[in-house]
Amino acid sequence: MKKLKSVWIIAGGAERIAELSAGAAAWGEETALIYAGDREKAAGAGTVYYLGPLTGVSYLSYIPAIVALVREKQPELVLVESSCDGRLTAAAIAAAVGVSALTDIDSLEADADGGGIVGRRMIYGGAAWKTERVSGPTAVVCVGAGVFPPGETAPPPGEVIELRPEAAPGTRLLEQQKKPAPNVNLPAAGRIVGVGRGLGTADNLGAVRAFAAALGAEIGCSRPVAEEERWLPKERYIGVSGVIATPEVYIACGVSGQVQHMAGIDRAGVIAAVNKDKNAPVFRQCDYGLVADLNAVLPRLTELFNRA
Ligand SMILES: Cc1cc2nc3c(=O)[nH]c(=O)nc-3n(C[C@H](O)[C@H](O)[C@H](O)COP(=O)(O)OP(=O)(O)OC[C@H]3O[C@@H](n4cnc5c(N)ncnc54)[C@H](O)[C@@H]3O)c2cc1C
Known part of the structure; x- marks a missing residue:
């Protein structure tokens, strides 16, 4: 060019x-x-x-x-x-x-x-x-x-x-508040484990955290997980109205794979998915898919990765 x-x-x-x-x-x-x-x-x-x-x-x-x-x-x-x-x-x-x-x-x-x-x-x-x-x-x-x-x-x-120009009149600053520093930088993450509503309950997050730690991955999620269930903070939701991320690896766990979510992750290097529904749309967009209950599979995968 x-x-x-x-x-x-x-x-x-x-x-x-x-x-x-x-x-x-x-x-x-x-x-x-x-x-x-x-x-x-x-x-x-x-x-x-x-x-x-x-x-x-x-x-x-x-x-x-x-x-x-x-x-x-x-x-x-x-x-x-x-x-x-x-x-x-x-x-x-x-x-x-x-x-x-x-x-x-x-x-x-x-x-x-x-x-x-x-x-x-x-x-x-x-x-x-x-x-x-x-x-x-x-x-x-x-x-x-x-x-x-x-x-x-x-x-x-x-x-x-x-340059230090005169600040133009017209806009007056009334108040400044420091935004709390985000706890996560998903756009910079190399690996992300994505949590969907298929997780079932926030009590199951422990298994996701252990799995993500074994992989050295950050945790992301779908919008309902952040906005409706509130299992994870909003800064972690991926998609067209959330964060756009480009990790090397994305593992979608209990995520259905709707376009609004996948648009935020479709430039990942490799996409893998665990979903108990073999017809879930995520299986049409992933490189590797596992039809399984994530709550049964994640602890076993964690063990395998920790041993590797
Ligand atoms: C304008 C607009 C913007 C939107 N923007 C976004 C966005 O930015 N990001 C986003 O994520 N969504 C967004 N959405 C919402 C989006 O359309 C989907 O509703 C949402 O992504 C679905 O989230 P989910 O996959 O977690 O939940 P669900 O659609 O409820 O899917 C849960 C999945 O988990 C599976 N499952 C259930 N139990 C288990 C289990 N035990 N083990 C394994 N799998 C299991 C189910 O088979 C299912 O496929 C937007 C919607 C609109 C209209």
Whole structure:
């Protein structure tokens, strides 16, 4: 693929910066990051445009400065973190440069014919995919987690250019509350054991935890397990409205395999399933399937893995 001259990243947290930075390095000859937050964390691209801290200031009040910078420098591609702030920023840039923003993209490629950027995203609750093309002086794309493999080398420290624009009026920060740190990072997990409603009761979670520990796996779940049964926290549910994960191995235990769940895990390297119903949809989507009662099978599998 012929590289673009200049690819920019707009992201907040270190993890997304690392991932988008790897993507930007693969796509662009020159990379830049636009960043607001802790000054010492302003790194991750050839050039870092530092806007200022986020204490007492809403991120939204930096958007006019971000838009002005992108309009002035005209990078060919801007990769934006797919978050609430990111989507708003992407929309503002796209409106200013007169292009459409691609949102919630889960794969990206260069359009060999037209010279634009082609992105794919899920639609209809995971039942279909939509492929869209964007071109223009600046293509703007909101990218979900897991699209770019994290870089093997740390991103360059980069030259930091301090912009510190006046926070634009219009948005006033009323209150800031620290979000509790999540206990799990499923998008980064190499192995995941997925728990479905077939578990029966939260009392059976002990056997799942032992199985996951034997495999060195994280525990994920289906939406009903988190939202209806509340056996596990919401941060662990996988699917179109939950976490999108790309582990090497996913083992679905008592998960029926509805499209809304599987859309969150369909890029796993290997999918295995344990379900007592041989007609469960999950068996049409897995590489290995075991028709069995998971409560009988998991302790035996745990024993085998612990012995191996
Ligand atoms: C707009 C929308 C968005 C949604 N988003 C998501 C999402 O992001 N993530 C998500 O997960 N769901 C989502 N859903 C819900 C989704 O459609 C399914 O209802 C859900 O995934 C089913 O969860 P489950 O497989 O755990 O439960 P169930 O469908 O109840 O399946 C339980 C399975 O366990 C098996 N089983 C029962 N007992 C045992 C046993 N002892 N041993 C082995 N197997 C057993 C059964 O045969 C069955 O196949 C969404 C739905 C909608 C409408």
